[in-house]
Amino acid sequence: MNLLLIISGNAEKILANLNEDINSFDIVKIDEKDLSRKSLIINLLKAKKYNKIIFGTLDIEFQRFSFFISLYLILAGYSKGKLADNFGNSRNYNPIIFFFKELPLFTLEVILSSFVVLYHYIKFPIIKRLWKSKS
Numbered sequence: 001m002n003l004l005l006i007i008s009g010n011a012e013k014i015l016a017n018l019n020e021d022i023n024s025f026d027i028v029k030i031d032e033k034d035l036s037r038k039s040l041i042i043n044l045l046k047a048k049k050y051n052k053i054i055f056g057t058l059d060i061e062f063q064r065f066s067f068f069i070s071l072y073l074i075l076a077g078y079s080k081g082k083l084a085d086n087f088g089n090s091r092n093y094n095p096i097i098f099f100f101k102e103l104p105l106f107t108l109e110v111i112l113s114s115f116v117v118l119y120h121y122i123k124f125p126i127i128k129r130l131w132k133s134k135s
Contacts, residue, residue, distance in 0.1 A: 002052040005030050005044065007065075009058040009086045018054070024078035025054075036064045038072065045076035053081040060085040067106055070098045 004025045011027050026048070034040055035083055045053065053073065057063050066083055070093050073081045081093035 001026060001048055001050055002054070003028065003045070003048075003050045004054045005041075006056045007032060007035070007063075007075045009056050011056060013086045014054070014056040014084050018082075018084055018085070018090065020054075024098075025052075032065070035068055038075070041072045043077050045072065045078065050078075051068075052076060053113055055081070057083065058086050059087065060089045060091060062132070065104055066091065069111060074098065 002020070003024045004015065004027045006014075006027060006029045012022060015022050015025065023078075028044060030041070030044075035050060055069050063083060063085075069081070070081060073079075074095060077133050078093075079095055082090050083093070084090040
Protein backbone atom coordinates (compact mmCIF):
# COMPACT_ATOMS: atom_id res chain seq x y z
CA MET A 1 0.00 0.00 0.00
CA ASN A 2 1.08 3.58 -0.65
CA LEU A 3 0.33 6.85 1.13
CA LEU A 4 -0.37 10.29 -0.31
CA LEU A 5 -0.50 13.11 2.22
CA ILE A 6 -2.11 16.12 0.56
CA ILE A 7 -1.03 19.45 2.05
CA SER A 8 -2.56 21.42 -0.80
CA GLY A 9 -3.35 20.65 -4.40
CA ASN A 10 -5.25 17.96 -6.25
CA ALA A 11 -4.55 14.28 -5.50
CA GLU A 12 -5.65 13.05 -8.94
CA LYS A 13 -3.46 15.57 -10.75
CA ILE A 14 -0.41 14.85 -8.59
CA LEU A 15 -0.68 11.08 -9.03
CA ALA A 16 -1.40 11.40 -12.77
CA ASN A 17 1.76 13.49 -13.23
CA LEU A 18 3.75 10.81 -11.38
CA ASN A 19 2.13 8.00 -13.45
CA GLU A 20 0.75 6.37 -10.31
CA ASP A 21 -2.54 4.52 -9.86
CA ILE A 22 -4.88 6.41 -7.54
CA ASN A 23 -6.48 3.16 -6.32
CA SER A 24 -3.20 1.95 -4.81
CA PHE A 25 -2.90 4.98 -2.51
CA ASP A 26 -4.36 5.86 0.87
CA ILE A 27 -5.06 9.58 0.45
CA VAL A 28 -5.04 11.72 3.60
CA LYS A 29 -5.73 15.46 3.51
CA ILE A 30 -3.66 17.41 6.04
CA ASP A 31 -3.34 21.12 6.68
CA GLU A 32 -0.07 23.06 6.82
CA LYS A 33 -0.75 23.55 10.54
CA ASP A 34 -0.81 19.76 10.93
CA LEU A 35 2.83 19.62 9.83
CA SER A 36 3.75 21.32 13.11
CA ARG A 37 2.17 18.41 15.02
CA LYS A 38 4.98 15.88 14.97
CA SER A 39 3.04 13.09 16.65
CA LEU A 40 0.14 13.31 14.17
CA ILE A 41 2.37 13.04 11.10
CA ILE A 42 4.54 10.27 12.52
CA ASN A 43 1.44 8.30 13.58
CA LEU A 44 0.05 8.64 10.04
CA LEU A 45 3.35 7.40 8.61
CA LYS A 46 3.56 4.48 11.04
CA ALA A 47 -0.13 3.47 10.80
CA LYS A 48 0.75 0.88 8.14
CA LYS A 49 3.92 -0.23 6.42
CA TYR A 50 3.83 1.81 3.23
CA ASN A 51 5.87 1.11 0.11
CA LYS A 52 5.71 4.70 -1.17
CA ILE A 53 5.05 7.91 0.69
CA ILE A 54 4.29 11.07 -1.25
CA PHE A 55 3.59 14.50 0.21
CA GLY A 56 1.47 16.45 -2.29
CA THR A 57 1.37 20.21 -2.59
CA LEU A 58 0.12 22.84 -5.01
CA ASP A 59 3.58 24.16 -5.95
CA ILE A 60 6.84 22.62 -4.77
CA GLU A 61 8.76 25.91 -5.11
CA PHE A 62 6.74 27.55 -2.35
CA GLN A 63 6.90 24.60 0.04
CA ARG A 64 8.39 25.86 3.29
CA PHE A 65 8.20 22.59 5.17
CA SER A 66 10.38 20.29 3.08
CA PHE A 67 13.01 20.11 5.85
CA PHE A 68 10.42 18.99 8.39
CA ILE A 69 8.87 16.50 5.95
CA SER A 70 12.32 14.91 5.55
CA LEU A 71 12.74 14.90 9.31
CA TYR A 72 9.39 13.17 9.81
CA LEU A 73 10.33 10.48 7.29
CA ILE A 74 13.52 9.81 9.24
CA LEU A 75 11.72 9.70 12.58
CA ALA A 76 9.14 7.29 11.16
CA GLY A 77 11.90 5.01 9.88
CA TYR A 78 11.52 5.49 6.12
CA SER A 79 14.43 5.80 3.74
CA LYS A 80 12.33 6.76 0.70
CA GLY A 81 9.73 9.42 0.11
CA LYS A 82 8.76 12.16 -2.28
CA LEU A 83 7.42 15.70 -2.30
CA ALA A 84 5.36 16.34 -5.44
CA ASP A 85 3.20 19.13 -6.84
CA ASN A 86 0.32 19.66 -9.29
CA PHE A 87 2.68 20.60 -12.13
CA GLY A 88 4.59 17.32 -12.21
CA ASN A 89 7.63 18.54 -10.28
CA SER A 90 8.91 16.27 -7.55
CA ARG A 91 11.73 16.15 -5.05
CA ASN A 92 12.90 12.75 -3.82
CA TYR A 93 13.82 12.31 -0.19
CA ASN A 94 17.29 10.94 0.43
CA PRO A 95 18.66 10.51 3.97
CA ILE A 96 22.24 11.14 2.83
CA ILE A 97 21.31 14.49 1.28
CA PHE A 98 19.28 15.31 4.37
CA PHE A 99 22.15 14.66 6.80
CA PHE A 100 24.96 16.14 4.73
CA LYS A 101 23.25 19.06 3.00
CA GLU A 102 19.85 20.05 4.42
CA LEU A 103 20.65 19.59 8.12
CA PRO A 104 23.93 21.58 8.05
CA LEU A 105 22.25 24.36 6.03
CA PHE A 106 19.35 24.48 8.48
CA THR A 107 21.77 24.59 11.43
CA LEU A 108 23.73 27.41 9.77
CA GLU A 109 20.49 29.32 9.15
CA VAL A 110 19.51 29.00 12.83
CA ILE A 111 22.96 30.16 13.98
CA LEU A 112 23.04 33.16 11.63
CA SER A 113 19.48 34.13 12.54
CA SER A 114 20.46 34.00 16.21
CA PHE A 115 23.35 36.38 15.53
CA VAL A 116 21.02 38.82 13.77
CA VAL A 117 18.57 38.75 16.69
CA LEU A 118 21.38 39.15 19.22
CA TYR A 119 22.91 42.04 17.26
CA HIS A 120 19.62 43.94 17.15
CA TYR A 121 18.86 43.09 20.78
CA ILE A 122 22.11 44.85 21.73
CA LYS A 123 21.98 47.66 19.14
CA PHE A 124 18.41 48.94 19.59
CA PRO A 125 18.74 49.95 23.27
CA ILE A 126 21.94 51.84 22.42
CA ILE A 127 20.23 53.72 19.58
CA LYS A 128 17.24 54.42 21.82
CA ARG A 129 19.50 55.93 24.52
CA LEU A 130 21.38 58.04 21.96
CA TRP A 131 18.14 59.34 20.52
CA LYS A 132 16.81 60.29 23.96
CA SER A 133 20.03 62.10 24.84
CA LYS A 134 19.79 64.24 21.68
CA SER A 135 16.20 65.25 22.45
